[in-house]
Amino acid sequence: MNEDSRTVEILLQELPQIAPGISPDLVRSIFHVEERLQFDNDRAEAAPQIKKLVQVHLEKDLTKGAIDGDES
Amino acid sequence: MGMNLDEITLRNFGPYYGKQSLQFGRSRPIVVVHGANMRGKTSLLNAIRWALYGHALDRFGKYMPTVKLINWDAAQSGDLTMSVVLRFRVDADGYELTRRVQPKDPLIPGKSDQDFEEKLYLEKNGYQLSSDTVQTEINRILPEQISLFFLFDGEMLNKYEGLLSSSDKQAQIIKDSIELILGVPSLSNAVSDLRINLKEAAKKQQQLAKKDKSAKVFAEVAAQLQADIDQLEEDLAGLQEERDKSLQKKQDLDEQLQATAAIETDVARLKLLQDQIQKLEAEQARLQEEERAKLTNAWRDLVQPKIQARIQRLEQESSAQMDGLSKANVVKTKAKDLNELLSGSLCPLCGSAVSDLDVAALQRKKAELEDELKHLSFDEEAWSKASESIRRLRRLSPAGVADTIGYIEKELMKVRVDLVDLEQLGRDLNERLKAHDQVAIARNRRDYDDVTKEIGVLESQIEGKEKLISDKQAEATRNRAQISKVGGPELERLNREVQLYESLIALFEKAIERLRDDLKVAVERDASEIFLQLTTDRSYKGLRINDYYGLAILDQKGGEVPVRSAGAEQIVALSLIGALNRNAIRKGPIVMDTPFGRLDPEHRENILKFIPTMSDQITLLVHAGEVDRERDMAHISGRIDREYEIVRVSSSQSRLELIKEDKNGQPR
Secondary structure, eight states, X not given: OOHHHHHHHHHHHHHHHHXXXXXXXXXXXXXXXXXXXXXXXXXXXXXXXXXXXXXXXXXXXXXXXXXXXXXX | OBEEEEEEEEEXXXXXXXEEEEEOOSSSSEEEEEOOTTSSHXXXXXXXXHHHXXXXXXXXXXXXXXXXXXXXXXXXXXXXOEEEEEEEXXXXXXXXXXXXXXXXXXXXXXXXXXXXXXXXXXXXXXXXXXXXXXXXXXXXXXXXXXXXXXXXXXXGXXXXXXXXXXXXXXXXXXHHHHHXXXXXXXXXXXXXXXXXXXXXXXXXHHHHHTTSTTTHHHHXXXXXXXXXXXXXXXXXXXXXXXXXXXXXHHHHHHHHHHHTHHHHXXXXXXXXXXXXXXXXXXXXXXXXXXXXXXXXXXXXXXXXXXXXHHHXXXXXXXXXXXXXXXXXXXXXXXXXXXXXXXXSSBOTTTOOBOXXXXXXXXXXXXXXXXHHHHHOOOOHHHHHHHHHHHHHHHHTOOOOOHHHHHHHHHHHHHXXXXXXXXXXXXXXXXXXXXXXXXXXXXXXXXXXXXXXXXXXXXXXXXXXXXHHHHHHHHHHHHHHHHHHXXXXXXXXXHHHHHHHHHHHHHHHHHHHHHHHHXXXXXXXXXXXXXXXXXXXXXXXXXXXEOTTSOEEEEETTSOXXXXXXXXXXXXXXXXXXXXXXXXXXXBOOEEEESTTTTOOHHHHHXXXXXXXXXXXXXXXXXXXXXXXXXXXXXXXXXXXXXEEEEEEEETTEEEEEEEEEOOSOOXX
């Protein structure tokens, strides 16, 4: 079995129990950053790339929350 | 992602003088390279390793100096340029990798690696990649850490299990490599990176919370907790660094001790010998002392006949004296009775009157007795002297030491012979040991024991620190939850960010746990299936995996089989490698050097049938002693693409010769 399907499958299976508010796309994206960089000697760019993904997710979440709040 | 080798071209590499090429399987998966020992099979495996990673390994798994890889004849003729070109494909992409070394200064002949410069080029689909990305690209295709499961020496297979069950650095490297080939690091790296981001977000949250009236107190606690965690992590890093240094030291010492193991055995034998010699010398001294003591009285046995004769004479003398005394007493009594008779007129017995005639006869008798008495003398002094002499002489009775001395002499002779033998052995051992620094070897052994203890202490300290960090992190998480709860709206975004990281960390940690569990189940299942296919022993049920990916053989009742032969170790290791390849995140070509060395024909047949299923491409480097070209090759004849022979040109040169080729097959 290839790493992508096996590991992502586990992450997405656990997601509803552990962090139901987090989108599967964010989890997949973080995993792909690590998968791409795992054999590189310099992995220093991994954390900033993940930070960007999290910031975008957070932005969307807050915007959505604000819209939902305005609508209600 | 799957790698397939097309061709390797060597120039002045190992025994391969000039330029020589080998093509890998295209229409069928297997390529067999036949070659006697010392001809260049391992050099071929090393050429692939060197092209990919820049170093070759010796039989002990240690890096070899590059300068030693250059063909001797080429170096002698002044050509110190060595290169390997490897052409391969990864999925649809074609690559050409070139690694070359040449002297830094063409006018100065290179003697060590420092005198050479290395050039590395990689072309992908005809375009050359920039030099700084070449090694990264190679690592993405086939990471060096997992190459040990693709490019391996069959002779080393039986050591895998031993390494996995040990606690040294090599075991950790293999375990890490196994987790790498199975894809665990992409999750564990994610946890590390998420923690870096969490720390940064928590720090910002903490700074903002300090300005918030309700959250201020928790912000201070958070600052303190973070300072504690930082300090603990610093301590932990220090301990881990120290542990790693100690592990390295232990491994270095272990290698040195392995190299001097025979000398250590000789030193131990010599010590034992010296103890035995000491005991024999003590025994010799004791026997000599005993012999001396016995000899002090031994003269008695020599003069014993004379003493006995003397005693006999003295006894006769004494007896004669006693006889004289006894007879005199009888005569005296008779004389007394006669006197009584003569002084009266009646017979004292019958009361009859004694006649004058009888008186005269009695008078004559009395005179005879008095005469006899004169001759019966008893010399008391002489009798007393004789008795005393007899008593003294009897005290000088025989010592009876002759037999004892004979026995002691025999024992002494045995001891002397043993001593001569042992002393000769000791001289031989001393002669052998003279060439070695025994003090240094003894010091290495002491250092090895000390460093093993140190590692134990460090491991326990590391465990303690990790537990403390984990507790503090849990406390920090609870404290951050308090900040989120009581903090004002300006903290909202940071609170969410912190919570997001915490949730992601929990998710990835859980995934690591599950992935490891799933992988162990998969590896155990696949390794068992392969093992049952390979083993000829039908009493085995399968294999059981442990936390370190070590595998135990199970009998039909599910109990672990305690003792395993070298051949069984090889089968178990091959089963593990087969299972890891099935579950690997990277697929690659397998190159096996001397894969059947320890196996009997039946196991060889099973492995030959199994090998084609291990990978799309397999290269076997074999010698005549481990395979029968006709019988063994028949098991895989339909899967062989081509066969090569390593032909001896001279003691320092070999040539690759294509001896069989499947011309009917279509390129895969």
